[in-house]
Amino acid sequence: xxxxxxxxxxxGGTGKSNITANLAATIAQQGKRVGVIDTDIQxxxxxxxxxxxxxxxxxxxxxxxxxxxxIEEAAYDVSAVIRxxxxxxxxGAIYLIPxxxxxxxxxxxxxxxxxxxxxxxxxxxxxxxxxxxxLLIDTHPGLNEETLLSLAISDTLxxxxxxxxxxxxxxAVTIDVARKLDVxxxxxxLNKVLxxxxxxxxxxxxxxxxxxxxxxxxxxxxxxxxxxxxxxxCLRHPExxxxxTIRAIAAQVCQEAS
Amino acid sequence: MSGGxxxxxxxxxxxxxKARGLSxxxxxxxxxxxxxxxxxxxxxxxxxxxxxxxxxxxxxxxVRAMVDALVMQGFLRKIERGTEEENVGYQVRFARKRGxxxxxxxxxxxxxxxxxxxxxxxxx
Ligand SMILES: Nc1ncnc2c1ncn2[C@@H]1O[C@H](COP(=O)(O)OP(=O)(O)OP(=O)(O)O)[C@@H](O)[C@H]1O
Ligand SMILES: [Mg+2]
Numbered sequence: 436x437x438x439x440x441x442x443x444x445x446x447g448g449t450g451k452s453n454i455t456a457n458l459a460a461t462i463a464q465q466g467k468r469v470g471v472i473d474t475d476i477q478x479x480x481x482x483x484x485x486x487x488x489x490x491x492x493x494x495x496x497x498x499x500x501x502x503x504x505x506i507e508e509a510a511y512d513v514s515a516v517i518r519x520x521x522x523x524x525x526x527g528a529i530y531l532i533p534x535x536x537x538x539x540x541x542x543x544x545x546x547x548x549x550x551x552x553x554x555x556x557x558x559x560x561x562x563x564x565x566x567x568x569x570l571l572i573d574t575h576p577g578l579n580e581e582t583l584l585s586l587a588i589s590d591t592l593x594x595x596x597x598x599x600x601x602x603x604x605x606x607a608v609t610i611d612v613a614r615k616l617d618v619x620x621x622x623x624x625l626n627k628v629l630x631x632x633x634x635x636x637x638x639x640x641x642x643x644x645x646x647x648x649x650x651x652x653x654x655x656x657x658x659x660x661x662x663x664x665x666x667x668x669c670l671r672h673p674e675x676x677x678x679x680t681i682r683a684i685a686a687q688v689c690q691e692a693s
Numbered sequence: 694m695s696g697g698x699x700x701x702x703x704x705x706x707x708x709x710x711k712a713r714g715l716s717x718x719x720x721x722x723x724x725x726x727x728x729x730x731x732x733x734x735x736x737x738x739x740x741x742x743x744x745x746x747x748x749x750x751x752x753x754x755x756v757r758a759m760v761d762a763l764v765m766q767g768f769l770r771k772i773e774r775g776t777e778e779e780n781v782g783y784q785v786r787f788a789r790k791r792g793x794x795x796x797x798x799x800x801x802x803x804x805x806x807x808x809x810x811x812x813x814x815x816x817x
Contacts (some may be wrong), residue, residue: 545793551716552787559738580790583717587735615721617732 439558439570440688441589445605447576449595450626450653453664454681455573456484458593460667461685463517463527467568470510470561472496472532474554474585475575476544479534484664485513487533495535499557500549506532506557507564516667530565551580558588569689578612586613591620591688593650597627598637603644610645622650622687630654651684653677713767714788723768726751727759731768731785739772739782 442455455471463469473481473496482492494509510530517527535541562570572585586592592613596602606623613621623641628634638649656677662668669678720731726749733748734740740748746756760783763769770786 548790548792551790
């Protein structure tokens with residue numbers, strides 16, 4: 436059974452796109468077929484982390500939503516990112532469905548709207564036609580129609596938050612909505628935590644506030660800032676402690692719900 | 694944006710037709726029992742009436758009333774493949790996401806600006 440995983444945060448800039456890309460790479464390295472879809476139609480960006488630029492992109496989620504093509508035709512095979520010279524023949528694969536970067540195409544979706552039923556069917560079609568083990572959904576912050584739909588159909592929701600008062604409030608809203616939508620499994624990731632913070636205390640505080648498990652605490656990391664979304668961190672720095680943390684999140688995401 | 698009265702009426706009618714169906718906000722504001730059933734159906738994609746009864750865990754009459762009301766509100770779509778009950782399927786009927794209601798002149802101004810900056814991008 437394939438699994439749909441949404442990565443969300445109530446506020447922007449928490450690390451959703453980077454964490455999504457790193458989870459996708461980690462899971463694909465384990466031989467799984469992973470889809471990544473950018474539902475952040477208003478402010479897309481995850482393709483950059485996979486090293487794809489605008490010029491290479493001739494189809495996007497937008498084309499599917501306008502009925503120009505079946506959704507799998509907007510999927511790019513970006514598996515090359517996980518094929519190293521040492522291990523060229525991995526079974527895993529990553530397919531990326533980007534959102535359009537053309538200003539005209541972004542405003543067109545905002546202006547004209549789109550068929551939400553089509554987006555729902557698109558998620559299922561991707562899983563089936565690309566034979567995916569996992570579909571990871573990168574979302575727009577806040578709660579818009581795409582985000583809510585993504586939550587509603589997810590098997591697991593990964594909520595990212597920073598140790599910040601506004602994030603605390605916002606996360607409460609997301610978790611409340613996720614429960615109303617009967618999301619079977621919730622995982623919280625604390626990101627950009629100061630390395631000097633008391634992690635146990637933080638974990639306990641968050642777990643008791645939301646009654647949901649903290650999958651990991653990720654420190655604010657200089658190397659990550661330096662990378663600046665120009666690549667997939669855990670592939671560049673596999674030995675780095677942050678990569679081990681990402682692998683730990685991946686393990687929990689992939690763990691069968693009991 | 695020219696066009697006579699008829700065009701505008703037609704536009705309004707189209708907009709209303711598109712507005713029918715379930716939005717995610719509608720889903721969140723349904724009563725618990727209805728919401729739970731719709732959440733389940735979202736994952737299932739389609740179910741027969743008897744499957745809905747089993748899932749809801751309530752009496753047939755109660756679920757019938759619930760399902761009929763959801764169909765009436767335009768939140769459920771009935772797929773009739775035959776007349777017998779087991780040949781009727783139910784699916785969630787989504788609303789079209791409506792475009793942002795910015796004044797029309799803002800969109801045309803944006804279009805103009807974007808049209809200039811995206812050379813070769815004939816569309817939109
Ligand atoms: N643990 C970390 N340490 C340092 N920098 C980080 C960390 N995690 C993410 N970042 C940086 O934070 C910035 C925002 O990350 P990212 O784009 O992934 O967030 P996002 O939640 O997807 O943002 P948006 O809401 O705009 O989509 C990026 O520059 C990224 O490199
Ligand atoms: Mg992002």
